[in-house]
Amino acid sequence: MNKISIIIPFQKYLHYLKECLQSLKESTYQDFEVLIVCDHVDETMQKEIRNLSDLSLRILSLEEKTGVAACRNEGLQQANGEYVYFLDSDDYILEDTLFHLVEHLNGQDVVYGTIRNTWNNKANFLDKLSKKEVDADDEAEKEQAQEEKIQNHLERFQNQDTDRMLAIYHTMVKRSGFQTITALSNLYKRQFLINHQISFDPNFRYFSDQIFLAQVLEKASSFQYEEEAWYIKRKHNDPINEPSLNQEESDTRFEERCLAVECARKLIDAQGPVRYYLDKKLIRYVTKTMIKRIRRSQDEKWRNEYFVRIQSTLLDTAPRVLDDLSAKQKRIILLMMKNDLKGVQKAIRWSFGKAKLKSIFANKNKNTLYKLAYYHRYLKMPIKENVVLFETFMAKNYSDSPKYIYEALNRMYPGKYECVWAINGKHDIPYGAKTIKRFSFQYAYYCAISKYLVFNVRQPLWFRKREGQVFLETWHGTPLKRLVFDQEEVTSASPKYKEQFYKQRKEWDYLVSANPFSSKTFRSCFMYEGKMLEYGYPRNDILYAPDKEERARRLKEKLGIPLDKKTILYAPTWRDDEHYGKGEYKFTLALDLKKMKTMLEKDYVLLLRTHHYIADKIDTTGLGGFAYNLSTYDDISEIYLITDICITDYSSVFFDFANLKRPILFYTYDIEKYKNQLRGFYIDMNTEVPGPLLYTSEEVIDAILHIDTIQNRYQKRYDDFYDRFCCFDDGHASENIVKEVFG
Numbered sequence: 001m002n003k004i005s006i007i008i009p010f011q012k013y014l015h016y017l018k019e020c021l022q023s024l025k026e027s028t029y030q031d032f033e034v035l036i037v038c039d040h041v042d043e044t045m046q047k048e049i050r051n052l053s054d055l056s057l058r059i060l061s062l063e064e065k066t067g068v069a070a071c072r073n074e075g076l077q078q079a080n081g082e083y084v085y086f087l088d089s090d091d092y093i094l095e096d097t098l099f100h101l102v103e104h105l106n107g108q109d110v111v112y113g114t115i116r117n118t119w120n121n122k123a124n125f126l127d128k129l130s131k132k133e134v135d136a137d138d139e140a141e142k143e144q145a146q147e148e149k150i151q152n153h154l155e156r157f158q159n160q161d162t163d164r165m166l167a168i169y170h171t172m173v174k175r176s177g178f179q180t181i182t183a184l185s186n187l188y189k190r191q192f193l194i195n196h197q198i199s200f201d202p203n204f205r206y207f208s209d210q211i212f213l214a215q216v217l218e219k220a221s222s223f224q225y226e227e228e229a230w231y232i233k234r235k236h237n238d239p240i241n242e243p244s245l246n247q248e249e250s251d252t253r254f255e256e257r258c259l260a261v262e263c264a265r266k267l268i269d270a271q272g273p274v275r276y277y278l279d280k281k282l283i284r285y286v287t288k289t290m291i292k293r294i295r296r297s298q299d300e301k302w303r304n305e306y307f308v309r310i311q312s313t314l315l316d317t318a319p320r321v322l323d324d325l326s327a328k329q330k331r332i333i334l335l336m337m338k339n340d341l342k343g344v345q346k347a348i349r350w351s352f353g354k355a356k357l358k359s360i361f362a363n364k365n366k367n368t369l370y371k372l373a374y375y376h377r378y379l380k381m382p383i384k385e386n387v388v389l390f391e392t393f394m395a396k397n398y399s400d401s402p403k404y405i406y407e408a409l410n411r412m413y414p415g416k417y418e419c420v421w422a423i424n425g426k427h428d429i430p431y432g433a434k435t436i437k438r439f440s441f442q443y444a445y446y447c448a449i450s451k452y453l454v455f456n457v458r459q460p461l462w463f464r465k466r467e468g469q470v471f472l473e474t475w476h477g478t479p480l481k482r483l484v485f486d487q488e489e490v491t492s493a494s495p496k497y498k499e500q501f502y503k504q505r506k507e508w509d510y511l512v513s514a515n516p517f518s519s520k521t522f523r524s525c526f527m528y529e530g531k532m533l534e535y536g537y538p539r540n541d542i543l544y545a546p547d548k549e550e551r552a553r554r555l556k557e558k559l560g561i562p563l564d565k566k567t568i569l570y571a572p573t574w575r576d577d578e579h580y581g582k583g584e585y586k587f588t589l590a591l592d593l594k595k596m597k598t599m600l601e602k603d604y605v606l607l608l609r610t611h612h613y614i615a616d617k618i619d620t621t622g623l624g625g626f627a628y629n630l631s632t633y634d635d636i637s638e639i640y641l642i643t644d645i646c647i648t649d650y651s652s653v654f655f656d657f658a659n660l661k662r663p664i665l666f667y668t669y670d671i672e673k674y675k676n677q678l679r680g681f682y683i684d685m686n687t688e689v690p691g692p693l694l695y696t697s698e699e700v701i702d703a704i705l706h707i708d709t710i711q712n713r714y715q716k717r718y719d720d721f722y723d724r725f726c727c728f729d730d731g732h733a734s735e736n737i738v739k740e741v742f743g
């Protein structure tokens with residue numbers, strides 16, 4: 001007989017289950033059996049489960065009921081272990097978790113561990129953990145605060161035994177982030193559960209844990225705590241396509257929440273500590289979460305049906321709990337008990353208003369004021385039919401497709417539109433546009449009243465598109481690196497990135513696509529369903545301008561670049577894992593510029609250009625007359641005109657540059673990491689890009705010295721690439737888009 005039976009309910013998402021099983025495989029303690037209980041999963045899927053791991057798995061199937069509770073019950077029935085451990089198929093444990101749980105077992109009824117929440121897989125979780133700096137003073141302070149809390153907690157129920165009180169503290173009180181209590185992270189003696197007939201109520205989809213654990217805490221006679229035994233609860237970063245149970249949209253969740261409290265109450269002592277904290281959890285949910293929904297939600301359910309429903313559950317709150325509430329909580333709960341919606345609304349308006357003012361005065365949230373003006377004043381003003389708001393790369397420069405659409409609009413409809421550019425710093429903008437600072441009162445105003453908005457990145461999260469507004473999203477490149485819903489783990493953005501993106505892309509009326517490949521990919525990676533404008537990129541029009549040679553000459557003169565030398569542009573992208581802070585990325589130049597100067601300066605100069613996310617400045621000391629740093633020049637499309645050879649890496653730069661049919665080299669010194677850990681690609685870099693992949697500075701120099709040979713060698717691939725990715729571009733994208741959107 002194995003010591004532990006690990007019970008894993010499974011319904012979907014094999015890739016999560018794979019990582020879950022891998023974590024068991026890596027466990028330093030191996031005396032366990034694994035029971036995977038399939039919730040009505042077909043045979044093919046069951047076969048796939050077997051192939052996920054070489055652990056010996058017992059795969060069981062539900063006959064009737066469905067849901068996690070029914071799966072766990074089936075697992076309990078079939079388990080042979082002395083102890084059982086519930087592990088959800090999308091979660092994982094650490095190497096020593098089971099070892100720690102078993103270490104001081106001594107026949108206890110329950111050994112409980114710690115839960116950590118994360119958006120990451122195990123590798124990223126451990127990586128982040130290892131980088132986390134621990135401040136000893138901070139830790140000591142936290143420990144002291146915890147000690148005090150435990151003391152208060154023990155004093156509250158002095159007649160109870162300390163071990164049970166500590167178990168209640170660690171599983172119900174300390175995990176205050178959890179809005180309900182969970183059965184996870186604990187080892188349960190199987191015989192103890194059998195003796196007390198404790199199992200999961202299969203009528204509950206979301207809250208059966210609450211009733212289960214309440215009984216365990218009430219009935220167990222011995223407990224042991226293992227702080228080091230971490231259970232890692234994983235949140236899904238694609239709640240749209242792969243929601244976890246907690247992220248599932250549901251009409252029954254609220255009813256279940258109330259019912260679960262009512263059922264649990266019936267099974268435990270009305271005067272005891274478990275009941276006290278169960279009721280406290282409910283009050284916490286009402287005063288922290290529910291009132292936000294009552295205040296904000298457009299969904300009337302929260303103000304009618306749910307508001308009425310919770311009354312009966314609240315009326316039964318243990319009197320002791322009410323006595324211990326803060327004045328604010330008590331006011332709200334008493335009003336809810338009386339079913340006084342107006343009173344509750346007044347109380348929460350007052351308390352939210354107070355909190356907002358406090359945060360403004362504490363200057364914690366500088367954005368609050370213009371956002372308040374946006375929501376409460378500007379959104380109520382009429383939309384101005386002739387106003388167009390433009391923004392490129394978070395207002396960093398005057399460039400990219402919005403620039404070319406703006407210029408075409410002014411050429412085609414002179415004086416008809418009032419154009420406003422959100423742009424920080426001084427920039428040379430023709431046609432006398434009004435300029436405003438991003439994230440200012442004016443910005444909020446124009447976001448609210450402009451009829452048209454033309455952006456090349458996403459709109460702000462607080463933006464609410466109004467009926468009658470037209471949002472033209474140009475995006476900023478043909479996708480090579482996997483984007484949004486095609487990325488498994490999003491490491492460089494907020495964990496809520498996918499959820500936010502999903503809402504934002506619904507506000508786009510038009511999306512510009514540079515080629516059929518982009519159209520197809522944007523539909524999947526953005527889940528975009530709106531109108532696709534397939535005219536090519538406005539920013540590439542300039543590459544087809546009849547006077548492009550003349551423009552190039554003028555630009556070289558303006559930038560002081562010698563006219564008699566050929567030019568090499570190095571324009572790499574950014575790396576998701578190398579950053580200082582939000583939107584500020586590191587970049588270490590991996591090209592040997594000194595060597596390039598020595599070998600190439602006779603015929604060439606080098607133009608350096610970092611991505612706009614990069615905060616580091618490139619050091620060009622000692623490279624005068626050879627290297628020119630054009631990182632702050634507004635428009636890279638103009639730079640393409642003066643470029644003879646383009647070196648890039650995984651940047652979308654090459655899709656645009658290929659329109660010129662000039663040579664492209666790929667300096668991909670970190671391709672393995674980029675491809676496997678950071679992003680992954682849509683096309684095969686080895687066989688589909690229009691130039692060689694190079695891994696050292698020497699290879700780059702050699703390729704430049706033999707550029708004609710390279711061009712010949714890659715001609716066929718270049719032609720195919722051009723046909724596939726440059727086929728929409730004809731120099732008229734801006735005009736066509738203006739006609740369609742503004743015509």
Ligand code: C2G
Nearest residue numbers: 476477478479571572573609610611636651652653
């Ligand atoms: N860019 C630039 N200089 C660089 C790199 C990029 O000016 N050194 C500009 C180019 O116009 C490029 C755009 O920024 O097309 C987007 O840059 P990428 O390197 O492709 O990276 P990213 O901003 O992540 O966009 O679908 C495209 C993707 O979204 C990638």
